Amino acid sequence: MSTATASTTLSTDRVGQSLPPARKARPVAEFLSTYVFSKDHKVIGLQFLFSTLLWFLVGGLLALAVRWQVAWPWSDVPVLGKLFAQQGGQMAPEFYTMLFTMHATVMIFLVIIPILAGAFGNFLIPLMIGADDMAFPTLNMLSYWFMWPAFFAFGASFFVEGGAASSGWTSYPPLSTNVASSPGAGMGQTLWLVGLTLVGVSSMLGSVNYMTTIILMRAPGMTMFRLPMTIWAMFITAILQAFALPVLTAAGFMQLTDRTLGTGFFSPEGNIVNNAMQATGGGQPLLWQHLFWFYSHPAVYIMILPAMGMVSDIMTTFARKPLFGYRPMVYSIAGIAGLGFIVWGHHMFISGMNPALGITFMVSTMMIALPSAVKTFNWLGTIWGGRIQFTTAMLFALSFVSMFIIGGLSGIFMAATPVDIFIHDTYFIVAHFHYVLFAGTAMGVWAGIYYWFPKMFGRTMNEFWGKVHFFLTFIFLNGTFFTMHILGAVGFPRRLADAYHYETFHHLQPLNAFMTYCAIGMVATQIIFAINFFWSMFNGPIAGRNPWNANTLEWTAPSPPGHGNFDFQPVVYRGPYEYSVPGVEKDHLMQTDPPNAAEAAAAAAAHG
Amino acid sequence: MANDNSSDGSPKRSRLMGIFWSLLFLAVPVLGVAVFIVAPWYDIWLPKDVSEHGKAIDGLFMFILALTGVVFIATEVLLFWFLWKYDAASATGPAKYIHGSHAVEVIWTIIPAATLLFLAIYQMNTWADVKMRRPAMAASVEVVGRQFEWRLRYPGRDGTLGTPDDLFLVNDLHVPADEDFLVQLKSMDVLHSFFIPNLRIKQDAVPGMKIPVWFKATENGEYDIVCAELCGWGHYKMKGRVTVESRADFERWLEKMYAQQEATQPEPLSGSDGAAVALTQ
Numbered sequence: 105m106s107t108a109t110a111s112t113t114l115s116t117d118r119v120g121q122s123l124p125p126a127r128k129a130r131p132v133a134e135f136l137s138t139y140v141f142s143k144d145h146k147v148i149g150l151q152f153l154f155s156t157l158l159w160f161l162v163g164g165l166l167a168l169a170v171r172w173q174v175a176w177p178w179s180d181v182p183v184l185g186k187l188f189a190q191q192g193g194q195m196a197p198e199f200y201t202m203l204f205t206m207h208a209t210v211m212i213f214l215v216i217i218p219i220l221a222g223a224f225g226n227f228l229i230p231l232m233i234g235a236d237d238m239a240f241p242t243l244n245m246l247s248y249w250f251m252w253p254a255f256f257a258f259g260a261s262f263f264v265e266g267g268a269a270s271s272g273w274t275s276y277p278p279l280s281t282n283v284a285s286s287p288g289a290g291m292g293q294t295l296w297l298v299g300l301t302l303v304g305v306s307s308m309l310g311s312v313n314y315m316t317t318i319i320l321m322r323a324p325g326m327t328m329f330r331l332p333m334t335i336w337a338m339f340i341t342a343i344l345q346a347f348a349l350p351v352l353t354a355a356g357f358m359q360l361t362d363r364t365l366g367t368g369f370f371s372p373e374g375n376i377v378n379n380a381m382q383a384t385g386g387g388q389p390l391l392w393q394h395l396f397w398f399y400s401h402p403a404v405y406i407m408i409l410p411a412m413g414m415v416s417d418i419m420t421t422f423a424r425k426p427l428f429g430y431r432p433m434v435y436s437i438a439g440i441a442g443l444g445f446i447v448w449g450h451h452m453f454i455s456g457m458n459p460a461l462g463i464t465f466m467v468s469t470m471m472i473a474l475p476s477a478v479k480t481f482n483w484l485g486t487i488w489g490g491r492i493q494f495t496t497a498m499l500f501a502l503s504f505v506s507m508f509i510i511g512g513l514s515g516i517f518m519a520a521t522p523v524d525i526f527i528h529d530t531y532f533i534v535a536h537f538h539y540v541l542f543a544g545t546a547m548g549v550w551a552g553i554y555y556w557f558p559k560m561f562g563r564t565m566n567e568f569w570g571k572v573h574f575f576l577t578f579i580f581l582n583g584t585f586f587t588m589h590i591l592g593a594v595g596f597p598r599r600l601a602d603a604y605h606y607e608t609f610h611h612l613q614p615l616n617a618f619m620t621y622c623a624i625g626m627v628a629t630q631i632i633f634a635i636n637f638f639w640s641m642f643n644g645p646i647a648g649r650n651p652w653n654a655n656t657l658e659w660t661a662p663s664p665p666g667h668g669n670f671d672f673q674p675v676v677y678r679g680p681y682e683y684s685v686p687g688v689e690k691d692h693l694m695q696t697d698p699p700n701a702a703e704a705a706a707a708a709a710a711h712g
Numbered sequence: 713m714a715n716d717n718s719s720d721g722s723p724k725r726s727r728l729m730g731i732f733w734s735l736l737f738l739a740v741p742v743l744g745v746a747v748f749i750v751a752p753w754y755d756i757w758l759p760k761d762v763s764e765h766g767k768a769i770d771g772l773f774m775f776i777l778a779l780t781g782v783v784f785i786a787t788e789v790l791l792f793w794f795l796w797k798y799d800a801a802s803a804t805g806p807a808k809y810i811h812g813s814h815a816v817e818v819i820w821t822i823i824p825a826a827t828l829l830f831l832a833i834y835q836m837n838t839w840a841d842v843k844m845r846r847p848a849m850a851a852s853v854e855v856v857g858r859q860f861e862w863r864l865r866y867p868g869r870d871g872t873l874g875t876p877d878d879l880f881l882v883n884d885l886h887v888p889a890d891e892d893f894l895v896q897l898k899s900m901d902v903l904h905s906f907f908i909p910n911l912r913i914k915q916d917a918v919p920g921m922k923i924p925v926w927f928k929a930t931e932n933g934e935y936d937i938v939c940a941e942l943c944g945w946g947h948y949k950m951k952g953r954v955t956v957e958s959r960a961d962f963e964r965w966l967e968k969m970y971a972q973q974e975a976t977q978p979e980p981l982s983g984s985d986g987a988a989v990a991l992t993q
């Protein structure tokens with residue numbers, strides 16, 4: 105990658121020195137090793153980014169099909185209806201079941217988790233800690249390529265007999281283990297388990313790498329408490345992955361052998377499904393739920409902590425102010441991660457688990473809202489007294505905070521066991537996790553894309569269209585998801601192909617139709633994003649090293665950085681959030697800027 | 713460069729944008745609260761509660777709604793206010809140079825911690841009433857989930873399940889009003905969840921487990937039984953009805969149904985309901 109263009113538009117006072125030109129080699133092998141089987145963390149990060157964005161599109165279209173059925177059950181599905189038509193253009197209930205299962209599966213395992221850790225983690229960790237690459241580049245490459253068999257397993261499952269998995273993303277047995285229980289419980293479910301395991305392998309390879317890299321490869325002067333929040337979040341996320349994932353992998357194998365080898369971990373004695381007696385028994389369906397949530401509750405934090413980190417960094421940049429409460433922010437991430445291991449039972453309050461245990465899990469779940477609250481207050485503290493620049497990245501970051509408040513507060517309703525009796529498995533839960541995962545994490549991801557795009561591609565995205573994209577997404581997402589809270593208050597159950605034949609729910613169709621219109625608008629809005637993204641990659645204004653006047657190390661490297669990242673040895677003198685230091689000429693002091701006297705005086709005054 | 717304020721041209725226009733974006737964030741609490749105020753008018757709200765314990769559950773729901781509502785409005789309005797006030801296009805001078813405050817951190821850790829702990833403790837009694845303090849009585853009915861119906865078995869005149877006078881029914885639950893009623897919940901095949909919105913009752917049915925569910929219905933009428941746990945392609949149609957009626961009506965109905973069963977099924981134990989019988993042991 106050339107740095108020639110970047111160095112002409114340097115916005116830092118450091119002069120870029122071009123890297124030696126790439127050696128001339130056989131062009132095909134050269135191309136393969138640079139762009140395909142690359143061991144460069146930036147290329148791998150971008151590979152993750154492009155793959156996950158593609159799956160984001162697939163997941164979004166699946167969501168629209170789900171929404172169609174919820175709003176207008178049994179009516180002909182436009183356009184797509186022709187593709188999978190079972191009865192004319194109408195959707196069969198088992199197809200609907202498959203759709204929401206695969207929507208969640210794709211979004212969680214092929215989009216959110218890999219885009220945070222795989223794309224942003226890979227791209228940002230070495231750059232932000234001042235390393236030339238990851239600790240284990242080959243492992244890193246493998247972590248990306250293990251995604252491909254997973255892509256194939258999930259992708260192919262749509263075309264096998266019986267269709268893709270259809271027992272929900274939670275895959276509760278016996279529905280998932282007993283082949284007779286539903287069409288998707290055949291080959292589709294097996295492929296689902298295979299895909300899940302491979303995604304797990306990929307995550308584990310990444311996680312080992314991130315931990316090692318962050319511990320061992322920080323630039324001189326980069327102490328742990330000078331790390332940007334993004335890196336702290338990635339670090340703790342990696343630890344969470346490493347400890348939680350083995351449980352899911354083991355459980356997945358148990359489910360696989362229940363299905364293929366006739367073991368009976370999850371099937372009780374005498375279990376008869378669909379009039380077909382099952383040979384083995386002696387297991388317990390609840391065991392799966394415990395194992396699954398032991399991973400999947402920590403996983404919901406794997407799905408948000410990195411976004412929290414990125415948003416913290418973006419907000420300080422555009423508030424031109426130090427992060428409020430850096431250490432409390434770090435401790436609360438650690439607190440969330442620790443508590444995250446002892447709350448899994450809140451998904452099982454009414455599962456048949458001993459109700460006394462429910463009380464324990466209620467207390468731990470209530471307490472996990474605490475670090476989330478502390479983070480929110482500190483974000484508000486960060487913009488208080490700032491000089492806020494409403495860039496697209498900032499708008500997305502602010503909306504993360506605004507929306508996370510909603511998702512966090514709805515969590516309290518569900519943590520309250522008596523209230524959860526009524527709202528469990530209703531749209532209230534659907535509202536909750538879309539506020540944290542879509543309105544939270546996905547908005548944080550967009551903030552990250554708009555913010556780091558210049559570093560990735562050397563050009564900035566169009567701000568005007570970025571704001572249009574933000575505005576419409578923000579409006580439509582609230583139209584789609586906020587109303588789900590009141591649906592949940594009626595008790596409107598999730599995962600029903602048609603709920604209107606219940607007296608309790610039949611008046612809810614118009615509201616659901618409204619939500620589907622909003623969902624269509626939301627997906628359509630992403631066309632603006634896609635065009636802006638690809639157009640700006642080639643035609644956007646050249647960015648220079650530090651287009652946002654930010655402080656962290658990645659902004660001292662060329663945009664995009666060449667192989668090896670830095671064209672000098674970065675040495676770190678301070679934390680990442682020294683904005684608006686009194687007496688300092690610029691309104692920001694980069695982590696590499698040499699120490700100066702005014703700064704020391706300001707620090708003494710601020711802490712004195 | 714890509715810095716918004718300089719590229720937007722005039723500072724005035726830039727300030728207008730700041731106002732626009734702040735107001736957008738103000739719309740979140742305003743419209744959010746509005747939705748919750750308007751929804752009950754359209755009957756998009758907690759369905760009528762006809763159970764004794766439901767009052768407590770609804771009370772807790774409203775309590776949490778009020779509490780979180782205050783936090784929601786306070787934090788979202790604060791967010792709006794900071795955006796409005798500290799817009800770089802209008803605020804003068806540099807940003808505050810401050811890294812946090814120990815005192816403030818302590819305050820906003822201790823207060824929510826105490827509130828949350830209180831909230832957890834405040835739930836416990838109701839939870840224990842609904843799920844732990846089981847009335848000392850024999851099961852009033854056995855409910856067995858099966859793809860995709862609710863199989864019911866009343867113990868008959870002798871009050872014991874598993875005797876020849878048991879009454880077998882599907883999807884049609886009758887309950888005497890103002891009495892404790894104890895359901896023994898089972899599943900024959902996969903997970904189901906026994907959900908009666910108006911009775912504020914939900915409990916998963918798990919194969920291999922017998923789970924007690926109890927309630928006291930307080931108002932006569934007919935209500936929905938919904939399956940709330942995904943159980944396969946026909947999950948959506950796994951619908952039952954519950955009729956709450958006076959003791960006398962309930963007895964009359966039992967007699968009538970039993971007579972019907974006798975007429976159509978001379979030998980209930982070897983009847984067409986073999987599967988349900990197999991579960992009796």
Ligand code: HEM
Binds near residue numbers: 476519
């Ligand atoms: C303030 C902190 C939070 C609390 C107290 C909380 C509480 C809960 C509870 C009690 C449930 C189970 C509800 C039920 O099934 O009846 C739940 C579900 C869920 N939560 Fe949270 N939550 C919090 C934050 C988050 C975050 C940050 C995420 C993700 C980034 C998240 C993602 C989810 C998901 C995906 C589910 C539903 C899983 C499913 O059933 O499919 N939650 N939450």
Ligand SMILES: [Cu+2]
Binds near residue numbers: 450451
């Ligand atoms: Cu959870």
Ligand SMILES: [Cu+2]
Binds near residue numbers: 905
């Ligand atoms: Cu069901």
